[in-house]
Amino acid sequence: MQNTATDARPRYRERLAPSLWLLVTVALAGPMVSLIFVPVGSTVALIAGAAVSAVLVTSFIAAAPVVSVEGTTLRVGRAHIDARFLGEPVALTGEDARQARGPGLPARGWHLIRGGIDGIVVVPDTDQDDPVEAWTISSRTPDRLAAAIRAAH
Numbered sequence: 001m002q003n004t005a006t007d008a009r010p011r012y013r014e015r016l017a018p019s020l021w022l023l024v025t026v027a028l029a030g031p032m033v034s035l036i037f038v039p040v041g042s043t044v045a046l047i048a049g050a051a052v053s054a055v056l057v058t059s060f061i062a063a064a065p066v067v068s069v070e071g072t073t074l075r076v077g078r079a080h081i082d083a084r085f086l087g088e089p090v091a092l093t094g095e096d097a098r099q100a101r102g103p104g105l106p107a108r109g110w111h112l113i114r115g116g117i118d119g120i121v122v123v124p125d126t127d128q129d130d131p132v133e134a135w136t137i138s139s140r141t142p143d144r145l146a147a148a149i150r151a152a153h
Contacts, residue, residue: 012148013068016138018060019116026060027053065112067137069148074123076112076137083152086135087124091142094118106133114138121145 018026034049065077072083092100097120101113110132113120119142123135139145 010068010070011151012145013066014139014141014145015061015064015066016112016114016117016140017064018114022116023057023060026056029053029056065114067112067139067145069145069152072152074135074149074152076110076135079110079112081125081127081135083149085125085127085130086149086153087126089121089123089146089149091139091146092120092122093142097142100136105136108132109134109136111136112138121149123149 030049030051030053032049033052034045037045037048066075067077068075069083073080074083074086097118100120100122105111108131110125113136117138117140119139121135121137121139121142123137125132125134137145
């Protein structure tokens with residue numbers, strides 16, 4: 001018997017988590033909170049500080065958007081589009097990515113740009129009924145994301 005089930009695994013999946021420096025900065029709120037609770041007791045202060053740091057770091061990571069290509073659908077955060085409406089993706093890094101994030105950013109485009117992530121993938125939107133001209137997406141591995149979008153066509 002032939003297996004007719006489609007592969008449900010994503011071709012590409014990346015969580016655009018904050019940089020390590022941002023997580024360290026957020027975690028520093030814990031020692032500040034512990035200073036507030038020192039008059040109550042040192043044990044309470046340590047527990048409160050550790051709990052605040054853990055909750056903040058976990059929240060920042062959990063709230064980070066996910067970029068994925070599943071089947072023929074590109075999902076970027078809460079937005080999604082079928083790959084048949086996408087043109088040829090362009091993976092950019094370095095100065096080209098800076099230009100695409102800044103002066104080259106389309107005014108009528110859909111953007112998910114994260115600081116600290118150098119790579120960018122720009123994908124034209126070919127749907128005539130969609131007012132969006134292009135999708136601009138941050139990625140730590142823009143070549144892999146562009147390849148996954150091409151494979152989803």
